[in-house]
Amino acid sequence: MSTLTKFLMIGALIAVSACTNAGRFGKGDGYGSGSGASGAIVPGSANDPSSTAYFNQTIGDRVHFLIDQSSLTPEAQQILNGQADWLSRNGDYVAVIEGHADEQGTREYNLALGARRANAAREYLISRGVAPNRLKTVSYGKERPIEICSNEACYAKNRRAVTVLAAGLTS
Amino acid sequence: MKRYMLSLLIGASLFFTNVSSQVAAQNGPLRIEITDGVIEPLPFAVPDFVPASGEAAQVGRDIARVIASDLTGTGLFRELPSSAYISQVRDFAAPVQYADWKAINAQALITGSVSVSGGQVTVQFRVYDVFSDAELGNGLQFSGSASGWRRMAHKVADAVYARITGEGGYFDSRVVFVSESGPKDNRLKRLAIMDYDGANVQYLTDSASIVLAPRFSPSGDRVLYTSYESGSPRIYVLDIGQVQRRVLQQQEGTMSFAPRFAPNGKTVVFSIEKGGNTDIYAMDIASGQTSQLTNAPSIETAPSFSPDGSQIVFESDRSGGQQIYIMPAGGGEARRISFGQGRYGTPVWSPRGDMIAFTKQNQGRFYIGVMRTDGSEERLLTASFLDEGPTWAPNGRVIMFARETQGAQGRSSLYSVDITGRNLKPVPTPDGASDPDWSPLQN
Known part of the structure; x- marks a missing residue:
């Protein structure tokens, strides 16, 4: 086994353990903890199931990837299942899926890697019944990190595909 | 201005x-x-x-x-x-x-x-x-x-x-680069140009959109770069004297990036991403006529012409990780030239034609290095948390690159180093800086 492969495998193990701890985009998180009187659904707020806030916080707007990988983990597939269901219930929305990479890579390669990730999420949503013309992709490579430390805890959060909703008619 | x-x-x-x-x-x-x-x-x-x-x-x-x-x-x-x-x-x-x-x-x-x-x-x-x-x-x-x-x-x-x-000089030359400001999670980028020694900085774009990787034309009068101005990466060509720019033709629903001029100044090689897959294409700027040079399910990007225009060096992860390959300028069979440990990217052909400069990643470190065009005599010139994106001085004896420091306060700046590995030193810029491209000697 090459040193590189070993290195990637060790990295992958770290990434997996990071993923299992990161439940912040899991189901139920945020539901009921939003503002407003108990029981009342405030339109547009996170407890309105047709709101983008609900999509972003409760369904989960993003999936994460292992180092230098664009294949979808079981956790990612579960989140995308929720996204696909939501999109089929809320047909007025279109989405741009933004692919991102961590800073451990060269600029052009990371652009291409982010595109692979965004496309992997898009293809999965299409396979779950979302119309292709509702889903666009863009890659930001390593240009838009959300976490800025230089270690795996941050890198794991930056390796992501984020489904960004926009109101729009399907053409 | x-x-x-x-x-x-x-x-x-x-x-x-x-x-x-x-x-x-x-x-x-x-x-x-x-x-x-x-x-x-x-x-x-x-x-x-x-x-x-x-x-x-x-x-x-x-x-x-x-x-x-x-x-x-x-x-x-x-x-x-x-x-x-x-x-x-x-x-x-x-x-x-x-x-x-x-x-x-x-x-x-x-x-x-x-x-x-x-x-x-x-x-x-x-x-x-x-x-x-x-x-x-x-x-x-x-x-x-x-x-x-x-x-x-x-x-x-x-x-x-x-x-x-007995070698050509390189002092009467300029560098186009990306000037960076702001924190890592809200970085602003704009194109800038300066003398090779950091004097006479001028800004060529504002920082409203992300701009990446400017590249001089062979005569130094135009610059290719990638901008998110339209919402997704597209390639623009900017006339430095007029400060006028135009976007290169592009298919809807694709991303294009990593452009470089051919030595004739008329052809551009670059990457197009379609459906998650990235390949290398060539375009005649005047007519917009485009030909596909690679066709593989892997990532093919960062193309750079040989000075005689006959070959293109590029990176591909077709073997499973990023490595450097050379193919004929019209496309066709590519031969891999990098075989050391780690990943190799951002290859740039030297103006003398004899060497390829590259970025190497191994065990969590980044290196700037050079190798002969057959992959022999690999020599690493620098090492740090993140060194990236070499560009050659007009005489092929010095390399400039970007170095980003580690951590939340990480900042990118420019350095130069001789191809002997000697004389590593910072290049002064008013703000953070990345993606340098060194011009030919001015006329």
Whole structure:
């Protein structure tokens, strides 16, 4: 086994353990903890199931990837299942899926890697019944990190595909 | 700013004249072999250029300082301070007192005169091989607009460098780069251009959209770059003199990035991403006619032409990780040239044609390195948390690159290093900086 492969495998193990701890985009998180009187659904707020806030916080707007990988983990597939269901219930929305990479890579390669990730999420949503013309992709490579430390805890959060909703008619 | 840039370009048309000389040109013992790994810097003196009138005194001093800075900046030369001078140069035409310069061990002496008239500056200079009691090459005269005085100093330094090393110079050149400001999670980027030494910074775009990886045309008059102005990465070509830009044709629903000019200045190679897959294409800028050069499910990007235009070096992860390949300029079978440990990306063909510079990643570190075009003689020149994106000096002897520091306060800045691995040093920029591209020598 090459040193590189070993290195990637060790990295992958770290990434997996990071993923299992990161439940912040899991189901139920945020539901009921939003503002407003108990029981009342405030339109547009996170407890309105047709709101983008609900999509972003409760369904989960993003999936994460292992180092230098664009294949979808079981956790990612579960989140995308929720996204696909939501999109089929809320047909007025279109989405741009933004692919991102961590800073451990060269600029052009990371652009291409982010595109692979965004496309992997898009293809999965299409396979779950979302119309292709509702889903666009863009890659930001390593240009838009959300976490800025230089270690795996941050890198794991930056390796992501984020489904960004926009109101729009399907053409 | 626009007007200044135009006047700089007009000032750029310098005129060369030989200054008549009593001493025949010769290649004496004054010689630096810059391929040598370790070298004792050659001591030289460059007294203030003799002003023809009082108003030229300041520019005479400034020109001598820029020449000294260019030469010492190579690490190959060491300047003797003027406080050590025994004789002063007050008359450019008077015979040189070789004994006085030998006594302070000045092996090379550069003298010059400068006159200012009607917004024009005229510079004459001579180079002396002190220990041969002789002039090295002929005197030369440059003239141009007063605002272009730094370029005249760089021209003098290029001539001195060329005469002593036997290699072409690189001081009269510019660097286009991405100027960076703001924190890591909200970084603002805009294109900027400057002299190779960091002087005369000018901004070419605002920071409203992400801009990436500017690349000079072979004549240095245009720049290709990638911008998110439209919402997704597209390639733009910018005319530096006019500060006008236009977007290259692009298919809907695709991303294009990583452009570089062919040596003919008419063709652009770049990457197009479709449906998650990235390949390399070539486009004729004038007609928009595009041909696909690679066709693989892997990532093919970062193409760079050989100087003769016959081949393209690029990176691909077709073997499972990023490696460097070379293919014919029209596409076709590619041969892998990188085989060391780790990942290899961002290959750039040297202007001399003999080497490929690259970024290497291994065990969480980044390196700038060079290898021969057959992959042999790999040499790593730098190492850090994140070194990336080499670009060649016009003479193929120096490489500039970007280095980003680690952590939440991480900041990117420019560095240069000789291809021997010597003389690693920062290149000054007003703000953070990345993605440098070094121009050819200016005309």
